Amino acid sequence: MLARRIIPCLDVRDGRVVKGTQFRDHEDVGDIIELAQRYRDEGADELVFYDITASSDGRTVSTEWVTRVARVLDIPFCVAGGIRSLDGARAILHGGADKISINSPALENPALIGELAGEFGSQCVVVGIDSLQDGSDYFVKQYTGDPTKTRSTLWRTLDWAAEAQKLGAGEIVLNCMNQDGVRRGYDLVQLKALRALLHIPLVASGGAGEIAHFNDVFRIAGVDGALAASVFHKGVISIPRLKEQLIADGIPIRS
């Protein structure tokens, strides 16, 4: 049976892993290779590297660190941030990344999803969606990497996800902004609704604070993977303990 995936997300700036509150004040937390290997050794099923330099100032992702990661890592990894074109995606995939994730550029130009899927196959095209609750519905936000540029779109989250799937996305990462950083659990209602709508894999992002939240998101929302950043980086949750508990709970997990 296919295992549910545990996916740490690392923010990368100029080839280093950083963390920060909001958009500013990034603190260097270490070498990208060392951290990637540490998470791999702890049992991460996949890694996401979010290049915040590239997405914030319009640069493309440097492929130098992508290749360094690909040389040492023996689990799959995805690169997000700053990918706006076929050429940009090609450089990263040829550098050794398994998947690329696009967010705001897909909203600017939805046809890009289909172009990427046609060229490289759907399996390596991930569409990230930043979703914010407004009243009883959820809407897609754009340019969330920079609070001064963040704006609302006219897309309902469910509609945009269905459109992305139709255009050729191979996976959706849903970042539930209401939950982001507050560690009160994933948005199970929204994720469950999206899971029922899509036939491609769905990864939950935003809200993980304790081990039980992972159990909930797999069991109740039925997602394929759960992404988290700060709880792993700050040692709030240890991946080996998390996986041990999920296995004890009867959830299919790679040990």
Added chain:
Amino acid sequence: MLAIVDSGGANIASVRFALERLGVASELTADPTVIRSAERVILPGVGSAAEGMKRLQAKGLVDCVRSLTQPVLGVCLGMQLLFEKSGEGDTPTLGIIPGEVALLPDSPGITVPHMGWNTLTTGREVDLLDGIAPEARFYFVHSFAAPVNAFTQASCRHGTPFAAIVQRGNFSGCQFHPERSGPAGARLLQNFVEGRA
């Protein structure tokens, strides 16, 4: 020398890096002479079957690959191309192993692409799995899959069963990515390199 067929697809570098980690030198090449003289050959590939065949044809490698007599390992799309035909774009493929590759059906709880770590089922000793625990998981990422038949050495199930490791004569293939499957995948590559297939 181990030759990796340069089929031009995305993330072809990963296989070479995995061999590097094992201390195995390889050459990424589209030169039929180099491929024919290699001790072992890996046929990697991601993307669509039609694109994969088009690239092999453009580089004049279809007959070269078909006529190889040394151990060959197809990985992911590289394995699917060993079969007769792919439902992906109704594409005739290399025809080394009987059977047609078809789209995996999705259903509630079964997402397609089949993406993530899954286990294998074997009914016999499989040389490529030598030294690997039966419950080991491998990393899969694909929407199309090959049928379970007489040439299947190990199968996997995602809604329906499909071929995960195949072999016919000197040609083997795996649907999952050994280069991204942690220590189990590394061991499988080692088994191939050391002639256990």
